[in-house]
Amino acid sequence: MSQRHLLALFNNFEDAEAAIYELRAANIKGFNFDDLTLKSPIEHHEVENILGQRSAKVQWFTLAGALMGGLLGFFLISGAQANFYAQMKGGKPIVPLPPNFVLTFEMFVLGGVFISVLGFLICAGLPARRSPLYSAKVSEDQIGILVKADEPAMAKIKGVFLNHGVLEIQEEAGK
Amino acid sequence: MSVNNLLENWSQFRHFHPVDDKPHDPYKWAMSIDLDACTGCNACSVACYAENNLPVVGKEKYAHGQAMHWIRIERYWDEDDREFPDQGAQFLPMMCQQCEAAPCETVCPVAATNHTADGLNSQVYNRCIGSRYCSANCPYKVRYFNWYDYPSDDNVWPAEMNQQLNPDVTVRGKGVMEKCTFCVQRLHAAKGTARSEGRIVRDGEVQTACQQACPASAISFGNLVDPESRVHKQWQAQQVALDKDVQTKDKEEGGSELRGYRIFEELRPYPSVMYLERVRESAV
Amino acid sequence: MMNSGFDRRDFLKMLGWGGVAVALNGCGNTSVDDGKETVVSYVETNDYMIPSISTYFNSTCAQCDAGCNITGRIREGRVLKLDGNPDSAINRGKTCGLGQAGVQHHYNPDRVREPLLRKGGQGEAITWEKAYALIAEKLNGVSGEEIAFLTGGVSGHLKVLLGNYLDSFGCKNHFVYEAIAPAVLRAANKKSYGVEMPRFNINKAKVVLSFGADFLGAWVSPVHFSQQYAQFRKGVDGQRGVLIQVESKMTLTGANADRWVVVRPGTEGILALGIINALGIATGDIAAAVKGYDKARVSKETGVPPGQIDKIAALLKLRSPSLVLAGSAAEGYAHGSQNAAAINLLNQVLGNVGKTVEAAAVVPFPQMAPATGNTAALKTLNDGLNAGKYKVLFSYAANPVFTAPGAMKFKDSMAKAGFRVAFAHYLDETAMQADLVLPLDSALEDWGTQVPEYMAEGAQINIQQPLMEKLHANTRGMGDILLALIKLRHTEEYKKFDDYYAYLRTAVLQNKGALGGGVADDDTFWNETLSKGIIKPAGSSHVLSGNATAAGLSLPASAAIDAQYPLQLIPSVSASLRDGRHTNQPWLQESPDPLTTIVWDSWVEIHPKKAAELRIEEGDIVEVTGKNGSIKAQAYLFPGIHPDAISIPLGRGHEALGRYAKGYGVNPFQILDAVFDKETGELALHETRVKVSKTGQRFIVVKDEGVAGGMQMGRKIAVRVSSDKVRLSEEV
Amino acid sequence: MKDIREDIAWAKINKDVLGSLENPRKLYWVILFCAFAAFGVGIGCEVYQYQTGLGVANLNNPHAWGLYISTFIFWIGMSHSGTLLSAILHLMHADWRKPIYRFAEAMTTFSLMTAGLFVMVHIGRLWQFYYSLPYPDERGIWPNFQSPLLWDAMAIFTYLSSSILFLYVGMIPDLAICRDNMHEGWRKKLYTLLSLGWEGTDRQWRNFRVTYLTIACFLIPLAVSVHSIVAADFAMSQQPGWHVTSFPPYFVAGALYSGCSGIITLFIILRYVFKFEEYMTLSILKKIVRLTFAIAMVWTYLNAVEFASVWYSSDQASKDILIQKATGTYAPFWWGMIFCGSIVPLTLAFKRAQTSIPMLFAVSLLLNLGMWLERWMIIAPTFSHGYYPWTWDHDQWPSLVQWGMVFGSFGWFTMLFMVFCKVFPSVSMYEVKEMVYHRSLHLKKSETAEQGAP
Structure with missing residues (x-):
């Protein structure tokens, strides 16, 4: 089953965190929580509490x-x-x-x-290729959540984002 | 440079000269200079120029303190406020003291100055990059740096004058540190001859240029570990030991009858040149 | 060979062996310069030349007249270094700095390389044939009276040949001139001891009392005396010799003295008489003569404290034998002879004659004995030139234009000679005034014999031989030139001598017996002679006369201070530069003066007290003005000088000579007054009075000592101990 | 007075800082031109010296080192504050470092590079300098690892490369910002290459934080070791005036001191030239000034300790040097050092001085003059007044060639620094954002607290 990427941009950390929290709790089928990547213009330490123990070695x-x-x-x-x-x-x-x-x-x-x-x-996996979805806004002032999920899960995920005041959602073109 | 070699011979590499044992065998070149005989005539210094291809730097560079005399004669006055120096002056020939624990050796970044098996402080001209750290660290300031390229300087060795250059001694180019070598080229020749005859160099067989010239024979030079050598006997008679920083003479209360001393012994460079104090008549 | 119109006696005379029975023998040739000019590969070299192996040849040092024997180190056909010949009685393997620099004389880049003929202001190179022809032409029709031949000190076969040459046109005008010769001393010695130059046994003396004799510096035979001095310091039987030096300006010897006694300039003789008086052992006319010289008077005149005179006298009495020396500092006055006589008298009174003053050995060939130079000769020559007596002037080994006192105006006098020939190594000041300059071989390229004036032990004749091939094709040895010139007049007698070498060899070999050759064949003897470099003939020796008399001794009271010229100028003689002929040897220029450590320049020594009075500081350029002009030099505050005297070293201040000499320093000869010793007619070097004034300029003095100026700052560097604290006899 | 306004929009930060890369004030070009000219003078002097020999610098036998080594130490010292302070403040979570640490670290890097040049121009045979590198070669000879000079070289290399890495790693997020905002061209290519594809993902940030912290931890002892090793060049020798136990801390204090005053100088210049008034605020400046004052007092104390320990020791030679410094030829410079280093900083104790830009500019320059004199006064008197009185020499004045190269080094440093600030963001954008973010959170919290507590 093909997976697609989806990038949601938020205005602030509170919204993004809430969205992530809900995604984690929702346990959507076809979406592995580890496939969620948070992109931010600054380092945000607190996000680790929500993302779980992703350790640095x-x-x-x-x-x-x-x-x-x-x-x-x-x-x-x-x-x-x-x-x-x-x-x-x-x-x-x-x-x-x-x-x-x-x-x-x-x-x-x-x-x-x-x-x-x-x-x-x-x-950190550097140097790296640019991920499929990237917005320059992330390096300016917006928080991005990049998810990778099965096609069917997309709608649900989008729904979660919309609930939390997402500014913009970018989707990978269908294959 | 294998780690094995390092670990196997660890004690050897941790061995201290010259304190741990008899420092050198079969040679330890040393000197003794009788200041009572030295008249300050400068013959030694000129002889050194002749033997060791020292450049004559000229008035201007001399004025800038860039002279290259490996052996210099210093003249000291008494330090009381008498109107006339009625006890004369004191002369002191000063050259590289060939220290056993030379302060110059440890600091050279490229190991251009090392301690030889004969107890000399060697200067490897080819290796020198001219950091002048050795000179900075020398308490006697007897290391001389080639501030200019004297071989190519117009009036140092102009045509014909260059034919006098001693082929046994390198002509140093700019940027290289140099100093008295105890006429190492002569020592090498003498050692070679002795080796081919299956013996060690006899006392008097080799002379340094300054010693050879000295009209008052104030300089003796030889092998300190050879009990037959004059230098050995002189050091012995004066009870001066190479690896001491205080000699018998200085320990005795109220002075002693010995004249031998080494300059800056208290800094512990263990110099190889013993001076004999100048004597002045007490009756006049 | 005897049939060509001159007899055997003439021949002997020609070779310089007259008066001694000789046998003649054949010739051989071992010359380095054997005429073959082929390229030889080092693969197959001459016997004496192995690549990278040094060979050693003996010769004689020509840097001064002491006659030290030297050994030259030669490698790949080049002489590299000169060292003393250990077999020499004079220097016993030792050399002085001046001797070391002999190689720089040889390799000097400023040597004259071609015969030069004056053309306007320039010299034009000409051939030797043309030069000889020109001399012949100029001498043509000139009487012997009208020729003057000026030389420095000459001896040996060169002197003989020169004499023969001058004889060939009946010339008696051989002027032997040395600017700083001990001529007054010779005369005084002759009077006191019966010989001009006795042997002084410093090493046998327990006390040496020297009146300005710089025997460790530039006096007579310094290398020899330095060795004696070292023995003297070790002591004969463990009793270390005591050196007392009396002078107005500290010399190197003074700096080494146990007691340096400063006297008012010129009063050395008075002090000597005062010491005789204080000794109280003189009898007869001597006692009468010194009667007036009581301590109070002597002390007042000389400035030496009475206690000091007593101490010296006591020491001389206590320790015997002693030795009293009269040196150039005592001689350089109008009453110099009197000074020297008074000092020599002290030796007589102390009974040193025969003990520490001994008769020297004499070479049994008077013709070869050195013609010793003096300054009286220069005066005669100068007067003659001024009177227009001389049409042709030859000059060899002297540089009077540089060394004559300024008052003499020798340069102008010299111009009055019609034709002036200079035999020269360099274009020195005199050669610059010559019409014809003939380039000489260096002493390391030339053949010769030399008889030293001061004989150390037995008599000796020194051999001078080439240590390497000639450096320049067109220079000639003085002997060769004289031979060529003499051939122009006596072709027949001299034609069998191809060159001076042949002449010399013949001369030596024909006298093999007297020279210790025994029955050896010629070649062996000749080779041995060359290899030794010294001939030691059985010499005779004079007998010293021990007549102690004070007859005719009269010493003037010390002169009152001249208000206009309040200071006495003492020109000092340095061991390395002497009268300035070697100033173009850079080692000597850069060898610091032992006392001031100044290099490459002249200086004016002033006592700090006087300097403070005149507000002079070190490095101030001062103008020293005398009656005959002035010179400017940097001041150096020097404690070892009488406050009423200043001293300027001789030897620098050349206007010619070469790149290392020209323009460095000043020449005090220039301002010397022409005052002469009353008895000998010698120039009184110390009789010039001057005044010193600041010019306002100041330079940093170029010297070796740092700003600490000879202070050790309590660092225990050069340590001194009192003689009662050591046991020298137990030392190695 | 606030370190930074909490309400600056993040986008404005981007805009302002990126603007500094494109349109600085005209003064920028004037400074760059002057720096280039000065550097040219230095190059000319070096070429002349290389051709002729070190004699043209008017060095001599006792006086072997002269201004080259003095200035070398000066630049090493200059390098200390940037990275060291940045690292310390980072560990201490002092967020006011954030707008200024970037240029301070650049200052470190470039002053180290300048210092390295002096090692080069100082050695007699520059063309053989590789003899001092430790690499296995056909000669089978290694450099002498006992020599403090070699420790120096090693320490400087380590410090320089670590500082560059620290600077670079800390700059990656900003490079990504530049990459995202630049028009096509060489700059864009450069930023793309250097930003390594940074996207600000949580994984990148997480590892970034740990790495940055680790390097900071290493850098603190490293920086201390670097200057104590430079001190060891002297303290390990036997020469009077150098053989001083307190030299290593003294050197480190001196280094921090000159580094801090260097930061003040550059702070003022950058603030004006790149219009950073919003970020490099007077409040931050005041903090640095206070720090500088504290270090000045530490330095003064250590100086006094050194004098006292020399004075009450029995080492006559060292005492002589101290007397010589205070009364001899070098006295004007030595007293100048005391004045600039210990008296001038007292003005910083006054509040009005702490925020007066012209005053601080002048004071910071004087402080650095004092620190340069300090280094010279360590080198020169020991050479001219060492153990051996015979060789004492006070008249050794550095030649114009030496002065030219010292002058040139300032040109070289300024040139590199100014070019850097034009090519790379000299204010850390992402960290200023963090600073603003955290401060606004804090503000919000306290506001809510106020409201919640009736």
Whole structure:
């Protein structure tokens, strides 16, 4: 069964939230709640309460990146110092620990930041193609709800939106 | 640079010079300079120009403090307010002290200055990128930077004058740090000869250019770990030890009869040049 | 070979061996310059040249007249460095900065490369043939009386050849001129000891009392004395020698003294007599002569505190033997001879003669003995030139236009000679005035023999040999030029000598026996001689006369201060620049003056007290005005000078000579008054009185010392200890 | 006085900020031209120095570093406030940062780039600079990881790249706005590319928030480490005047200080040039000014601590340097630093001064002059008055080449900064919207509370 997209634009978060709440409660057949995407011009933290636990996993990237960076840093530096052409410094051992820790720390941060950003791109699915329905209004001042649902469910969903003062509904052209 | 190598030889890589053990074997080049014999005549300095291809920078650059004398003679006056310096002046030849724990070595970003197995503080001209951090960190200010491209400067080595250049010593281009090497080219030659004869360099077999010229023979140079060498005996007699920051002489109350000291010992660079205090007659 | 019209005695005379029995022998040739001009690959080089391997040849340093023996390091046919020859009794393997710079004389880019003939204001390059022909032409019809030959100090075979050349036209006008020679000392020594230059054993003395003798700097044979000094400091039996220096301007030696005694300029002799008086051991006429010199008077005249005189006398009495030296600072006055005599008297009184003052060895060939220079000769020459006596003037190894006192106006006098020939390395001030300039080989390209004036131990004759091929095709050795010139007059006698080398070799070999050659064959002996670089003939030595007399000794009281010119000008002689002939060697220009650490420029030393009085600060450009003109230079406040004196170093202020010399500093010779020593007729270098005035300009003095100006700021850098605190005998 | 009006329409925010990308005041072009000219001077000096040798900068043996390293530290310091403050304020949920953090972070990035230039122009053999990079190469030789200079390079690289990422990540939603509103052309292509297809979905926002927070967390210790490492260049050496334990915090305080005054200067300029009066309000300025005042006092305190610890130590050499600074050749500059750094900020304690634009502009410039002098006074006296009295030298005056390059660096920085502000939105649109949204909610709440409570 083919699915279609539908974008509803709202004027404010209250309306959009109410619409989402109702959609979730309505349990419409042919519409999976996870297929609902909220688009907003600003980050709206409270929306998560309604959308449920959709978690972010970037922090695991961060941890891995930082640890890797630190370890890599330490061993690269110490290994380089202990390589075939050891550079002897009077009064200091060939592998001196305090300066190596400085660089280890820098590499720890570097790894952490870089891999976090990589994690962000992966987790947020960026770079991404434009989704089928998009309105520039979303980047201005309107809240968009993008749903993907079976053809038959569309009418019901639209009804929910209209109940909550939707400004505009865009539909994907039929196939 | 495998991690295995690193871990297996960890203790070796964590070894401290020169404190952990006898620092160098079979060579540790060192010097002792008798300030009582030094007359301040500058012969050593000119000899160094001749041996090491030092550029003559000319009046203007000298005025800007850009002179390149690897060994300089300093003249000090007494610091009381007498009308005349009736005890004469004090002269001090100052060159790279070839520190065992050199402050310059650790700071070079590209490792262009290192400690050699012979206990020298080596300067690798090719490697130097000219950050001048070593010079900033040298307490003696005996490192000299090539502020200009002296080899191509019109009046430094004009035609014919360039034929005097010592082929055993590099001519340094601009942007490179340089300093006294203890005439390392001579040391290499002597070591080579000795090695081919299956022995170590004998005392007196190799001289630095300044030592060779010094009309008053104030400079002795040699292998500090060779018990036969004059330098070893002098250091021994003066009870000066390489890896100490306070010597017997300074510990004794009311002074001692020893004359040996090293400049800025308290900073712990462990310099390889021992000076013998200048003596002044007490009877006049 | 003896049948060509001149006899054996003449021949011996010609070669300079007259008076000694000799045997003659054949020739060989090991010249570097063997005439082949082929390209030789390094794959197959000469025996003595292995790529990348240095070879060493011995020769003699020609930078000053001390005659140090040197070893040149040669690689790939180029001389790279000069070091002392360890077998030399004079310098024992050591060199001074001036000697090191010998290579810069050789490789100097400003050397004259072609014979130059004056054409208007310019010099035109000509060929040697033309030059010789021109000299012959100019000498044609000129009597020997009308020729003047000015040289610096010459010795050895060059002196012989020169003498023979001058003899060839009956010329007696050989003027030997050295601007800063110890000529007064020679005369005084001759009177006191019977020899001009005895041997001074500094190393054997327990006390050295030096009246302005800068024996560590520029005096007589500094490298030799420096070594003696080092031994003297270690002490004979653990008792360290004490050096007391008496002078008005601190020299390098003064800076190394245990006690530096500043005296009013010119009163050194009075102090010497005062010390004799204080010693109280003199007898006879000496005692009578010093009777008037009691402490109070001496102290008043010299400015030395009475207590100081007592201390010196006590020390001299206590520690024997001692050595008293009279140096150039004491000699440079109108009563310089008297000063020197009074000082020498002190040696006699202390009984040092025969102990620390010994007769020097003498080379048994008087013809080769050095013709020592002086300034009296210059005066005679100058007077002669002014009187229009000389039609042709030759000049070699002297630069009188630069070094003659300004009052003499030598440049103008020189113009009065009809034809002026200069043998020169550089176009110096004198060569610039010459009609014909003949370019010389450098000392490292030339052959020669030299006899040092100051003999360190046994007699020695120094060999000078080329250390490398000639750098410039058209320069000639002085010996070769003289030989060529003499051939123009005595073709037959000299024709068998192709060049000066052949002459020299013949001359040495024919006297093999006396020169220690024994029965060795010629080639072996010659090669050995060259390889040693020193000939040590069995020398005789003079006997010192020990006649201690104060006869004829009269010292003027110190002069009253001249209101118009209140300051005494002391021209100082630096160890590296001397009279200025080496100023074009950049190492020397950049080698800081040991006391002021100034480079590349001249300065006026003023005592800080005087400077404060005159409101002068370091770097002020001051005008120093004397009766004979004025010069401007930067002031340097220097504590080691008598407040009534100022000092300007000699050697700089060239208007010619070369790129490293021209335009740097000022030339104090220019403003010297023409005052002469009453006895010897020598120029009294220190007798110029001047006044100093500020010009209002100020420069930053170019010197090595920083703004801390020789202060250690309590950092324990150059440390000093009192002699009773150390045990030198236990040291290594 | 409010940080921002709560009733600004979101669409107006878009319009105003996007407007700054297209029609700034004429002054913009004047500044850009001057900056370009100054940069040209710097380039000329560098070309001359590269050809001739560093001698033309009139550096010498004891005095090896001169203005290059002083100015290097100055720019590193300048870089500190932007990112560091932005990160700290972000963590502390101080929403008044929102209109100003973007340009502050840009300031960080560009001053780091400027600082990097000084490392380059300072080294003697610029053409061999890659010797200091740690990469395995055929020479088998590595740089010396013990050298504080290498830590410096590494720290700066980390800081620069992290700051750029922080700036970029924070800008993605705004880039999407630009993309949506720009006409076809290179700008549109650029924004499309850089916005990575951002649509503001809940998933994107969620991950965005975590990432942004994470980077902010990393940046705070990083920024502190960067300037303490720069301090280590000096404090790790033995030279008197440098070998000071309190240097790292002192440097960090100095960095924040100059960064804050830099923010004030640029705030005033941007506000006028891009007509941001609505967003960069005086109320926000007042907050920064108060912060600056506080940091000025911290800096003054640390300065005093340093002097006191030198004065009461037995380190004669360091004491000599302190005396030299106060009485020697450099005394006018040293007292100038004290005046600009410790006296001038006292004016900021007065309320009237806190909102007077001309006054603040002048004061912020003076503060930065003081901070530049501070860096110079760290470098120069130690070189000219170090351990070794023989080499003391006070007459070493930087040559015009050095001054030219210092001058040029300001041109380079201004040029980059001004171009950035014209190409990218220098006020964060989405965050200002958040700010307005949250404040209006808050307002509403308190209104209802008032009404509900009779």
